[in-house]
Amino acid sequence: MSTWRTALLIAMKDLRVEARSRIVLVQVLPFAGLVMVLFAFALDSDTVLERVSPGLIWMATVFSLLIVVQRSFGVETADGALDALRVAGVRASGIFVGKAIALAAQLLALEVLLTVLAVVLYRAELDADGLVLFVTTVLVATCGLAFVGTLYGGLAAGAKGRETLLPLLLFPVVAPVLIGATRATEAALGASGAATSEGWPWVALLVVFAALFGAGGTLAFGSLIEE
């Protein structure tokens, strides 16, 4: 079975599992929303909130990524399914891409909610040019986060204390996405007086990051989940 067919099979399975369990819907989305609301309470200043809203969107996304990744691999390890996939000779590259696709789909749903909350709570504004930059930023950053999350989720899946190990591994690595996506979103929203054109170099950084981790993960995932 080709990598792409395997990826599609794994992605459909992961999304079906999520549709049945509704963990993202009833736990992760409310969690992300709560993070945004708590930031609003903590900062409690319209000027500050407007300025920092891009960073808060991506901070909430990264926190939520952790939960979604742990859930994604928890499903695989709970009854030995990841082991069974290896035994079945299912292409590791297909598993990696498939899980990343499912993760990206869930993150996108989350980011839509966070953006709506940012507009409502932090009074963020988007014009047409900014919208194009923002949508591009969201798509590329989501790909990067999904690839990194899947790679490190697979790495931590077989480890003892994986619940605490995963954030230690993941957070330092996603720092470039957090910085790049925040700066690009600032430019898209015009926060801190940034012009829209200032955001595109950051999008380029996000593209490089996603490409590196996408390619690296596709090649290395098999070794990571091997014994």
Place this chain on the structure above:
Amino acid sequence: MDHHAEPVVELEDAVVVLGSFPALAGVDLVVARGEILLLRGPNGAGKTTLLRLCAGLLPLARGRGHVAGCDLTTQRDAVRARVGLLGHANGLYADLTVAENVRFWGATVGATPGEVDAALDRMDLSRRLATVPVNRLSAGQRRRTALACLVARRAQLWLLDEPHAGLDAAGRDELDATLRAAVGSGATVIVASHELERAGSLATRVVDVVGGQALALRGEGG
């Protein structure tokens, strides 16, 4: 055992090292198609390691081995595609239904809907249970679902580690009948078990796995 039957497993002086620990130390073993082979021995003797070696999950440190005609050193992916390993876990997705699990595992080898239905039928899962989520099944029903996944995956060699564990009497009878039926339709089964009376009555041959690091195998007619 039909000694002229085609060998499904052939191990010659097989050595497996886990870390610095020689978990298998020079195993010679031949298993013919259609056998139900029982591996018995104390904890730590190497039964599970032997199963995982045959599944293509562990590398050979020394010696040679073939499973289903594929080399254990150079064709481990091909070996994995031909065997099914059922350990203490079932490899099922708890939130999916029985049919969805069997369909998923069948799809990993391109099984047709007809083959998936046949696998469900063979494990008597096609009626009431097919639409039930796995997290609502009994231990025996989960085991049966896992075996249906092996059938849908067209596994030629079934490697079962303590398959009777956690099953009630009815579940055990059900499992034995399933394994006999699997062998009747061309599969080969290797079982590692502490439940010697139960597994021994099922087996066509019994092999002792002896002694932690050094491992010796002794065959006897069953």
